[in-house]
Amino acid sequence: MPQDNTILLAHGGGGELSGELIRREILTRFKSRELARLADAAVLDFPGGRLALTTDGYVVRPLFFRGGDIGRLCVSGTVNDLLVSGAKPLYLSLGIIVRDGFPLADFRRILDSIAATAAEAGVEVVTGDTKTVDHAAADGIFLTTAGVGVVPAASHLDYAAARDGDAVLVSGTMGDHGVAIMAEREQLGFSSPVESDVAPLNDVVAALLAAAPGARCLKDPTRGGLAAALNEIARACGRTMVIEEAHVPVREAVAGACDLLGLDVLAVANEGKIVAVVPAAEAEATLAALRGTPRGREAAIIGRVQDGPARVIGVSALGGQRIIEMPYGEELPRIC
Amino acid sequence: MPQDNTILLAHGGGGELSGELIRREILTRFKSRELARLADAAVLDFPGGRLALTTDGYVVRPLFFRGGDIGRLCVSGTVNDLLVSGAKPLYLSLGIIVRDGFPLADFRRILDSIAATAAEAGVEVVTGDTKTVDHAAADGIFLTTAGVGVVPAASHLDYAAARDGDAVLVSGTMGDHGVAIMAEREQLGFSSPVESDVAPLNDVVAALLAAAPGARCLKDPTRGGLAAALNEIARACGRTMVIEEAHVPVREAVAGACDLLGLDVLAVANEGKIVAVVPAAEAEATLAALRGTPRGREAAIIGRVQDGPARVIGVSALGGQRIIEMPYGEELPRIC
Numbered sequence: 299m300p301q302d303n304t305i306l307l308a309h310g311g312g313g314e315l316s317g318e319l320i321r322r323e324i325l326t327r328f329k330s331r332e333l334a335r336l337a338d339a340a341v342l343d344f345p346g347g348r349l350a351l352t353t354d355g356y357v358v359r360p361l362f363f364r365g366g367d368i369g370r371l372c373v374s375g376t377v378n379d380l381l382v383s384g385a386k387p388l389y390l391s392l393g394i395i396v397r398d399g400f401p402l403a404d405f406r407r408i409l410d411s412i413a414a415t416a417a418e419a420g421v422e423v424v425t426g427d428t429k430t431v432d433h434a435a436a437d438g439i440f441l442t443t444a445g446v447g448v449v450p451a452a453s454h455l456d457y458a459a460a461r462d463g464d465a466v467l468v469s470g471t472m473g474d475h476g477v478a479i480m481a482e483r484e485q486l487g488f489s490s491p492v493e494s495d496v497a498p499l500n501d502v503v504a505a506l507l508a509a510a511p512g513a514r515c516l517k518d519p520t521r522g523g524l525a526a527a528l529n530e531i532a533r534a535c536g537r538t539m540v541i542e543e544a545h546v547p548v549r550e551a552v553a554g555a556c557d558l559l560g561l562d563v564l565a566v567a568n569e570g571k572i573v574a575v576v577p578a579a580e581a582e583a584t585l586a587a588l589r590g591t592p593r594g595r596e597a598a599i600i601g602r603v604q605d606g607p608a609r610v611i612g613v614s615a616l617g618g619q620r621i622i623e624m625p626y627g628e629e630l631p632r633i634c
Numbered sequence: 635m636p637q638d639n640t641i642l643l644a645h646g647g648g649g650e651l652s653g654e655l656i657r658r659e660i661l662t663r664f665k666s667r668e669l670a671r672l673a674d675a676a677v678l679d680f681p682g683g684r685l686a687l688t689t690d691g692y693v694v695r696p697l698f699f700r701g702g703d704i705g706r707l708c709v710s711g712t713v714n715d716l717l718v719s720g721a722k723p724l725y726l727s728l729g730i731i732v733r734d735g736f737p738l739a740d741f742r743r744i745l746d747s748i749a750a751t752a753a754e755a756g757v758e759v760v761t762g763d764t765k766t767v768d769h770a771a772a773d774g775i776f777l778t779t780a781g782v783g784v785v786p787a788a789s790h791l792d793y794a795a796a797r798d799g800d801a802v803l804v805s806g807t808m809g810d811h812g813v814a815i816m817a818e819r820e821q822l823g824f825s826s827p828v829e830s831d832v833a834p835l836n837d838v839v840a841a842l843l844a845a846a847p848g849a850r851c852l853k854d855p856t857r858g859g860l861a862a863a864l865n866e867i868a869r870a871c872g873r874t875m876v877i878e879e880a881h882v883p884v885r886e887a888v889a890g891a892c893d894l895l896g897l898d899v900l901a902v903a904n905e906g907k908i909v910a911v912v913p914a915a916e917a918e919a920t921l922a923a924l925r926g927t928p929r930g931r932e933a934a935i936i937g938r939v940q941d942g943p944a945r946v947i948g949v950s951a952l953g954g955q956r957i958i959e960m961p962y963g964e965e966l967p968r969i970c
Contacts, residue, residue, distance in 0.1 A: 303739070304736060305732050305733070305738065306738075309732075309764065310764055313672060316764065328759045331760075332760040344680065344724075346681045347682055351727055351761055351780075352727070352761055355764075355765040357765045391689035392689070394691070395693060395776050396645075398641065401640055401641075402638075402639050402640055408664050413663040422669075423669060424666050425669060425676040425689055426660065427690075429646045429692075429693045430967070436771065437771040438771075440731050444687075445781030469750060564838075572808075631768065632938065
């Protein structure tokens with residue numbers, strides 16, 4: 299069957315091909331203003347206020363990795379999608395699809411991790427479903443979580459709200475999650491092993507919003523990394539994002555692994571970081587607030603929004619410029 | 635590895651083994667009053683009112699079957715879980731896990747079916763996620779939907795609310811979905827082919843609630859069929875459900891197929907039916923209201939609630955009695 303008649307691995311990569319599939323096949327069929335925003339969570343009218351709803355599937359391999367596991371990942375990912383939408387996370391649903399013969403010990407370890415991470419994030423798992431399939435039908439366990447949060451009346455975060463002169467920040471080092479997963483698979487022998495950053499970011503987001511009442515938008519740079527997150531914001535606001543590449547915090551071991559594997563660290567997934575666009579006047583206070591949180595100590599101001607076409611430009615330490623493209627497909631399959 | 639150290643197919647069957655897995659492994663880890671109710675949807679406090687949240691995964695095989703497909707199934711199942719919880723369904727999330735190489739034509743057909751069924755049910759798909767896995771990791775497409783609805787202040791449906799003397803009704807014939815799936819797999823040559831009943835039941839539930847303002851509880855008898863649904867209600871209310879087996883509507887072709895395959899039709903899945911417990915005084919009006927809807931024309935009063943231990947008793951046309959057990963495991967894997 300010719301390639302363009304089938305789903306490809308790259309359709310799930312969070313990059314250009316994912317976006318194409320969503321725009322062509324999904325948005326054409328489902329007429330929904332909220333769906334069309336393609337935000338991290340939908341923000342919906344509900345009696346008495348606004349509600350945020352988000353969902354994500356988790357297919358990561360291996361299931362357990364340095365710094366986390368699929369259970370911690372599913373709670374953190376869903377909670378963070380609510381947080382960056384300005385919502386207070388309240389409730390989670392948990393859908394499990396597991397193969398016949400899956401070790402009960404691993405199943406328990408994953409559930410323990412989900413429960414611990416939900417407690418850490420202050421959310422309640424209130425409903426769920428478990429489906430089993432034969433071992434030829436699936437190779438392990440897949441989790442799909444949905445999350446519900448309440449959106450305060452004053453909240454107004456929107457990718458389209460970024461303005462010329464705004465500052466762009468990240469809450470810490472880039473690429474840790476993707477490289478940690480890759481290292482497990484390739485058995486890379488790092489001298490200082492890289493841990494996934496997977497974590498719920500309640501404290502980081504609370505500190506940021508308190509310091510930046512005018513914050514334009516937040517985003518968690520997961521699949522497709524910082525490159526995908528910045529390109530999505532650039533397209534939504536119709537402006538140019540200029541990034542000082544030397545200011546983007548990257549662990550030495552992560553940078554080394556990316557060099558070795560031929561990956562652009564900016565396209566590698568994070569699971570415990572946010573990127574934020576805030577008014578320039580609030581940038582320094584935001585940075586200080588982020589650095590005051592345990593998970594935000596390596597936060598940095600990495601660039602600015604400026605008038606110009608919707609794209610992302612990287613400026614090197616020597617002043618050279620490149621376009622930071624939306625990643626095309628799947629650099630690292632099953633990263634989350 | 636010994637059987638009791640692994641997940642079994644039967645753990646997903648909606649019967650006794652499913653319940654055991656949920657009680658032992660899930661409820662012990664997640665302390666949530668709503669989760670512990672094990673209802674079709676959680677009913678949650680939310681600013682301004684109450685919210686219902688539900689989720690289900692769909693792994694049915696084949697993906698397309700007489701009367702429906704996995705797309706129609708995922709919307710109907712989620713909408714019906716909200717409806718039987720007394721909620722007005724509003725929003726759906728859609729999580730897709732699909733293998734590399736999956737035919738794009740099938741993908742489109744499934745999305746079309748989801749969109750059409752969502753329109754039929756009056757719900758909006760507002761957020762989603764697509765993950766791809768290699769073809770060795772999964773054999774097709776798995777869907778996980780979550781649904782959000784608003785629960786009217788006056789709603790009070792609860793399995794535990796059933797009282798002695800209450801009437802038990804079903805909205806139509808039992809076993810159609812399970813037999814339709816089985817027929818596709820086994821290539822059974824029925825003279826009159828059985829169609830799945832898969833459908834969103836907005837009209838049926840609206841008619842029922844209008845006719846039975848005192849309705850105790852509703853349930854959709856999906857995995858584990860009517861037998862599982864009645865046993866769950868019996869356990870929750872601590873009473874005996876007595877079912878006149880000759881009054882349970884079953885299509886001739888379905889009864890024949892169940893005889894042939896050695897299945898108890900009461901344990902076979904439905905995807906477009908409800909079972910209801912209403913005060914005896916409201917039973918006839920409820921029956922008439924159900925029969926006035928296109929999907930409820932074959933509704934029937936099938937039994938009553940009476941004082942006694944929490945169990946389900948079937949009474950034959952000749953007056954013989956049997957205990958209708960909670961199905962143990964998985965009679966028909968991947969039925970939904």
